[in-house]
Amino acid sequence: MQLPDLSDPLYFLLATLVVFLVVIGRYVLIAGMFHLFFYRWKPARWQGRKINERAHKPGQYRREVTWSTITALLFAFAGSGLALLWQKGYTKVYLDVHDYPLWWLPLSLIIALALHETYYYWLHRWMHQPRVFRLLHKVHHDSNITSPWTAFSFHPLEGVLQALFLPLLLLLLPMHLYVVLLQLTIMTFSSVINHLDIEVYPKGWLGRFFGRWLIGATHHSLHHKQFRYNYGLYFTFWDKWKKTESPQYRGLYDEKRSGG
Secondary structure (H helix, E strand, C coil): CCCCCCCCHHHHHHHHHHHHHHHHHHHHHHHHHHHHHHHHCCHHHHHHHECCCCCCCCCHHHHHHHHHHHHHHHHHHHHHHHHHHHHCCCCCEECCHHHCCCCHHHHHHHHHHHHHHHHHHHHHHHHCCHHHHHHHHHHHHCCCCCCHHHHHCCCHHHHHHHHHHHHHHCCCCCEEHHHHHHHHHHHHHHHHHHCCCECCCCCHHHHHHHHHHECCHHHHHHHHHHCCCCCCCCECHHHHHCCCCCCCHHHHHHHHHHCC
16 A cells, blocks of 8 residues: 655644654553553552652652653654655565564664663763753653653654664664564563653563663663762663773662562
8 A cells, every 4th residue: 555645734734643643652661561560550569669658649650641742742753754755655664574684683673682782871861961951851850769650751852863763873774664663662661661760670690681681671770869979871881891880780670679
């Protein structure tokens, strides 16, 4: 089925609406699922893995969902803009799985995640400069005790900077459409888990591996409390390399992982 010409403003706006409904639906579904499972269904079961003892502020969820809705709209414009660029032949997104070797499917995802990690780490450090922080990043840090709904709670200017990465990447990096969708899903799950304020990584060697290389709730919760550590998005390698990982992380992570 051929898509309508997205250079037509009406079709572009309709495409933006469709993408918005997908993005906000995915956010509500994933964040809501984690909220219900960890905060409403037998919350005492997870008390030992709760990182902060303080409750969330009154009205915090409503504020976070409001900012996240604006972010979803910005992501929707980025998505429909990307679709327009693809339609005009400017992107490297492909539909036929045989256009590139099959091994390129997982490799392209790994490259995209690593590049996104790099972009976000340095953007995040820049946003913590005092003047920039007050303008761009304070909205996100107003959630001092994070929740699943904090995942996309950004100031619109930060939302624009977050939304730019993937369209720019896909001008250069070939990725199958389904791999792009998988990365977006990983991004949402990762962001919700990071802001859950409950450590979900398992006990044992697998949990130690995850805690060493992947960012989770303990790692990112310390960022929201300490501000000058733990800037990563998916992985810890930049924080380790640049020595910006919190010295409190290992002990707190082992404590919370063994709780509950």
